[in-house]
Amino acid sequence: MSNVAVKIINLVKKFGNVTAVNNLNLDIYEGEIFGLLGPNGSGKTTTLLIITTVYKPTSGDVEIYGYSVTRHGDIVRRLVGIAFQEPKALWVDNPYELLLWHAMVVGYSVIGARRVIRDIMEELDLWEHRGKFISELSGGTRKKVEIAKLFIQKPKIAIFDEPTAQLDVTTKHRVWDKIKALRDEGSTIIVATNDMLEAERLADRIAIIHKGTLKALGTPSELKDRIPGGDIIELRVDNRIPDGIVKSLIEAIEARKLDYSDGVIRAYVNRGEEKIAIAIDILSRNNIKVRSVSLKEPTLDDVFFYFTGARLEEGRIQ
Amino acid sequence: MDIREDIRALLLVILWDIRKLGRYKFFLAMRFAWFLLQVLVFGLLVAKMVSIRGPLGVIDYYKFYIIGAYVAVLFSMSMLRGHEIVEELEDGLIDYQLSLPIKRRILAIGRALGGGIASFIYSIPMMIVIVLILGVNSISAVLAIALFSLIFASSLVGLAMSIALIIRSSDRLDILMGISDSLLVRLSTVFYPIIALSSIAIYYYIAKINPVSYLTDMIRYIATPEDVSGITVSDPHIMVVFLVGFAIASMLSALLLLDKRIEGGYSR
16 A cells, blocks of 8 residues: 555635635555544535545645646546435436446446446345435435445545445445445545544544544554553452552553552553553562453544544534 | 547436436426417417518518417526526536536536437427428428527527526526526517517617527528518528527536636535
8 A cells, every 4th residue: 555546735625714624635545445534514525525626626736646636637537436425316317327327427338337237236225226216215225326326436536425324234334345345446445434433444544634624644543542541451350459569560551540449450551452461461470360351442532532622523513 | 538438428418418308298298288378379369469561561470479489488498407507506416427537528518418409309399380380391491490499409508507507596596597588588589570679779689689589580581481581680691600609609608617616616
């Protein structure tokens, strides 16, 4: 994952007095699943619409494999595809005809289009709805029609804007598997989401965006590790622990805080998975029997809170 | 990208509008019924009350009227596409189309042509009615009427698209379309020959530059040349140039505005 597929350079987008994206810089590597995490109104969708050449930046640029969205729009549009947050279809459309039109626009022959559409529609349980008006479909089914466009298109850069919003749990997992399969077939994936579980399950790296600004960037575990004392190691012990051992334990595992009462040690550390072995070793050498061990990691919601000062729900911009 | 890909993309964009045709059967049936009523009842009654003398004698006002009625329907159906474009803007469908691997100019021209073809197809039953009533028995004349109707419908859709991209509100567009429908159709030679308008200067000069006048009189010239000799808005060659020029201008304005639309963004 060394080639930069998408390079966002000092990107700014303003709508009147409102700055939707504020000096954003990002490199997205070929073959990765990249998560844009932020509440509604954080600038995720605006960024995606600039990448897809729907909007032009106020300043800055985005390069797709070196092609500028402002200067090489025709080439960029051949490399990028997007499944929108809100399904895009005429109310008088039916899913089959809409997908057939889309498939042909992205380069399929009629015969090839019919074959791939049937496969994708069957995989997403859409086939039985193929002849209905879009207006007759549930929100979740419409969302699946929107996502199906990208699974048919298989672009070099596939952008999913909140791909599993409105979907049931089973379908969510199926869509996640298909997104991973699309990456395995050679697409670079960008997923914008405000769903923590989705970001954690899918993304190789995550950018946290809040009020149009990049707040943090890294793999999910890197971001969690950046919270001081974010991991909690809990150890249940049989014997009473002398104060000297508690002190050396704090030093050895670099705990930011350690609580000890009623035979339970609770240590707040970074990279907890590495510190567990150290803690057990110290206790064993001092003849203290450890009955159980557990490690609790921070959630991405904790990460978002740490970097933005707001919970995802609170962070929604009106 | 080669020319074949551009043509393929253009045809697919045109197909976007045409594939909606079958879904408006009831609307089209109602429109056709209304047109029949206008031509077979109202037109006959009006023709009995109106007598207009041209340079070569009294004009057959019934023939004059039904061609105007056909153009008025074609006009309103084409301008209706502007409303559809605003709906597509509001529903984000234009964003979807802008994200597809289609050149902007192909998209603009394709939507104007697609809308024009769809409007023309809607109006074919009406065109057949007037061709039958007028007794036009030359295939080339029928094809010429169809061709000019198609060019005009596409021009109007390009114009409606441009207006829609500026207005961006279905409510405001409804009002504007209502006004333009009333003014452009009435301040033209749709229902009155240009010689009858010459006594009201402002009316006369607006009709002289109104594209609706040019299509109406062009069709009259093709279908009933002997009846309209000397009373058309202009010389036939100039009418052809005017209609083609109007088509090019409206396509260009749609193309420029489509590009400007992404330049300015669309705040929702």
